Amino acid sequence: MDALVVGIAQAFSLFPGISRSGSTIGGGLLRGLDRQSAARFSFLLSVPIMLGAGALEVRHLIGMPTLGQQLLPLALGFIAAAVVGFLAIRWLLGYLARHSLRGFSLYCAIAGMATLVIGLVR
DSSP, X not given: OHHHHHHHHHHGGGSTTOOHHHHXXXXXXXXXXXXXXXXXXXXXXXXXXXXXXXHHHHHHHHTOTTHHHHHHHHHHHHHHHHXXXXXXXXXXXXXXXXXXXXXXXHHHHHHHHHHHHHHHHO
């Protein structure tokens, strides 16, 4: 049941402005998971999405005539993104073990309301 609720929460990220990780963490919290477990589950759910997106992009890379010249920069970018992503997730999991999400929730509410107001004023 936890996976079903978190999966449904993930579907909400199809709407513009809805964070996939935020919606899945929220879904996990609704099911009674602690913050760290909800975040860990959210990041595990991202693995198939990332692999699928990567596989789709590899198709485009294979057809590039300059692939040989761009392979080193692409590999370095991949490694840098993987290292920074790992460190960011590690930091977030440590942060969630010691802090609540109230501040982030308040920020999201204020940013969302400001976006709506700006959109209505224009």
